[in-house]
Structures are given as C-alpha cells and as structure tokens.
Amino acid sequence: MVNQNDKNELFHVYYKRWVTVYKEGAIRKVTMAKYSMTHQWLEKLVPDLRVCHLSRLTYQRLLNDYATEHERQTTMDFHHQLKGAILDAVDEGLIDRDPTRKAIIKGKTPREKRPKYLNQFELHTLLTHLNLGSAINWDWLILLIAKTGMRFSEALALTPKDFDFTHQTLTINKTWDYKGDGGFLPTKNQSSNRKIQLDWQTVMQFSQMIKGLTEDTPIFIHGDGKVYNSTVNEILTRHCQKAGVPNISIHGLRHTHASLLLFAGVSIASVARRLGHASMTTTQKTYLHIIQELENKDVDLVMRSLSVLG
Structure with a gap:
C-alpha cells in the first residue's frame, strides 16, 4: 500500500x-x-x-x-x-503515469563556440609560439597534451615515474582532482589506463626537464595543489591570438591530436586506445564529421582506382 x-x-x-x-x-x-x-x-x-x-x-x-x-x-x-x-x-506507485513521456526539450540559442580543433599547420604555428624554457611551466603541459591527446586531469597527475624514456612511453593510470581539493583520483574508466607512445623529440625534452624531480610528485602541480582549468585556457588563448590561429581550449588540443591522427590514416581503433576511450563507438561519435570527410576521400580514391581498369 x-x-x-x-x-x-x-x-x-x-x-x-x-x-x-x-x-x-x-x-x-x-x-x-x-x-x-x-x-x-x-x-x-x-x-x-x-x-x-x-x-x-x-x-x-x-x-x-x-x-x-x-x-x-x-x-x-x-x-x-x-x-x-x-x-x-x-x-513505486507515487505517480500514476510517466510525466516525462514525450517531453519537449528547448533551450537558449547556443553561444558561438570555439573551434574544436586546429589543422596541422595551425597547430605547428601555435607550438612555435610556446615559451618552452628550462623550467616546467604551463606551456610544457600545452605541448604534452598536443603531442599525446591526454585529458587535462590526466596531464596534471603525471609524475616522473610515469615516463619510460627507454621504451618511449607514458603511463596514464590516474588523474588530478583539479575540480575539488586536489590529490590523485582514478582514471575516468578502465580503458583510460593506458600507455601512450611518445615521439623521440618529446622524450629528449622531458628526460632533461624532469631530471632530479621526486618520482611520485606531480610535475605540473605546485603549492597547495589547486589548479584552475580557466587559468591554463587563458594562457592558451593568448598564445593562439599571438600565433594568429583560432582560439581553442585545452580540451580542443585533445580533439586536435585525434583529428590529425585520423587525417593521417591512423585507424579508429588505434586512436580510441590512445585517447583512452571506453569503446570505438565513442571515438566514432565524437569524430563523425572527420570520419565522413575521410570516407568521401576514400570514395574518390576507389573511383580513380577503378577508372584505370579495363
């Protein structure tokens, strides 16, 4: 009753x-x-x-x-x-019928959004405007996210121990609680625990940068551990403006990384693993516009290949 x-x-x-x-x-x-x-x-x-x-x-x-x-x-x-x-x-019988059935979803006109990603030339131009000195700063974090496609919270949690310079890999197995009180947290999902292959240039740069740092201490976190996403986004915005490229967010660097890999012909499965997506479906949904563009190019390639036959 x-x-x-x-x-x-x-x-x-x-x-x-x-x-x-x-x-x-x-x-x-x-x-x-x-x-x-x-x-x-x-x-x-x-x-x-x-x-x-x-x-x-x-x-x-x-x-x-x-x-x-x-x-x-x-x-x-x-x-x-x-x-x-x-x-x-x-x-539970507290309501007789489902009041959410056929609900109409409305909303304000969306604000003009930042571009989601840069093309290869724009990214190269942006990276040349970074201030990459001998000490760790936010520009080094911007570079690392652009080179790896990591999430912001994953990059913040990196410690010297996570770098394997011999095998040119970076281990992602934790995040940093930048929205809370700081400290390590688990990754977003099991698939987010992964190893990312690094290019030799990044290996050389970071092997020098983190030499002598405490193994288990985050390399980008200082003081009380409080970091604001907006702070790094403002720095990135200033660099974008100086470089004369579209303003993107830190998360936009992750999209840029994935987009460049897809345009370079890297398989969706490999991109999904590198980004730490739970499934390829997530990657396909997120980058559907790029995948469709690549499919159009594939059709042109097939047609050109067939036209020379017979």
Whole structure:
C-alpha cells in the first residue's frame, strides 16, 4: 500500500533522497556535483511542487523554465537526471503515469563556440609560439597534451615515474582532482589506463626537464595543489591570438591530436586506445564529421582506382 504522505512529499525533497540512496558513492564526484546542482534548480524553480502533482504539464513547465536560462544540451542533461528519479517514483506507485513521456526539450540559442580543433599547420604555428624554457611551466603541459591527446586531469597527475624514456612511453593510470581539493583520483574508466607512445623529440625534452624531480610528485602541480582549468585556457588563448590561429581550449588540443591522427590514416581503433576511450563507438561519435570527410576521400580514391581498369 502506497503511503499518502509519500505522494504529498515535495518533489525536490524526494529527488534529494533519491540521489543520496542511488547515486552517492556510486558515481564520480564531478557527476555527483551535477546531480546536486539539479537539486538546487528544483528548489529554485518548483519549491512547492509535490510528487503527486507531477504531470506532463507540470513537468514540461519545469523544463521550459529551466530552458529559459540554459542551452538545449544542458536542458537535455537536466531532463535525464530528473527522469531516473521520476521513473522510480512511477514504479513505486507515487505517480500514476510517466510525466516525462514525450517531453519537449528547448533551450537558449547556443553561444558561438570555439573551434574544436586546429589543422596541422595551425597547430605547428601555435607550438612555435610556446615559451618552452628550462623550467616546467604551463606551456610544457600545452605541448604534452598536443603531442599525446591526454585529458587535462590526466596531464596534471603525471609524475616522473610515469615516463619510460627507454621504451618511449607514458603511463596514464590516474588523474588530478583539479575540480575539488586536489590529490590523485582514478582514471575516468578502465580503458583510460593506458600507455601512450611518445615521439623521440618529446622524450629528449622531458628526460632533461624532469631530471632530479621526486618520482611520485606531480610535475605540473605546485603549492597547495589547486589548479584552475580557466587559468591554463587563458594562457592558451593568448598564445593562439599571438600565433594568429583560432582560439581553442585545452580540451580542443585533445580533439586536435585525434583529428590529425585520423587525417593521417591512423585507424579508429588505434586512436580510441590512445585517447583512452571506453569503446570505438565513442571515438566514432565524437569524430563523425572527420570520419565522413575521410570516407568521401576514400570514395574518390576507389573511383580513380577503378577508372584505370579495363
């Protein structure tokens, strides 16, 4: 028998309890923070909405109100985070029908986004503008991400011990909690634990740079361990402007690395392994536009090859 008091519970209270029971300790801190933010928006937008009053109309109004201040993709994420809790409420008999069914996702017009990646000439031009002195600085991190395609958090967690100069490899087996209080964290997924092959030039540069550093200490982290993504992005932006190339983010360097490999003819499987993607499907979805462009080139090549036959 469903308790009537449960049906009359405020929705944001039910949602917070649901997150605590089903998500706390089961997801990464950064994902948990997103659920907490969703709860704060519920308190702001529907402070008096009760579980029993959730209908397609009230839910659509909630999404519409959220969409007035957010882009469509962000609204979609908000919808997905709410949907899990709401479907459980339906299963528990607290709501008669699924109010999320046929929900319409709206959102503000997206801001003009930075280019996702640079071409080979633009990347080369950018790298020549880096200040690569004899001491470790953020420009060295920019160079290393461009050369390896690592995630920002993975690069921050690198220690001298992770470099194997004899075999020209770099071991990725941890990340740095730059969004929290600092310190090492596990990688994003099991596939993110990997070895990345380094070119000889990078090997020579870093073998000199990290000589004498403590083996288990992050080479890019100093002081209290607090690092802000925005700080490094601002440095990268200044270099892009000086080099006269499109402004990209640190994550854009990862996209650039993958794009150049794909255009060079490296297989999707190899690119997926190098990036630490959980599956090739992730790589295919992320770089679909490049893969389609390469397929068009393949068709032209096939046609030219066939035209000389017979």
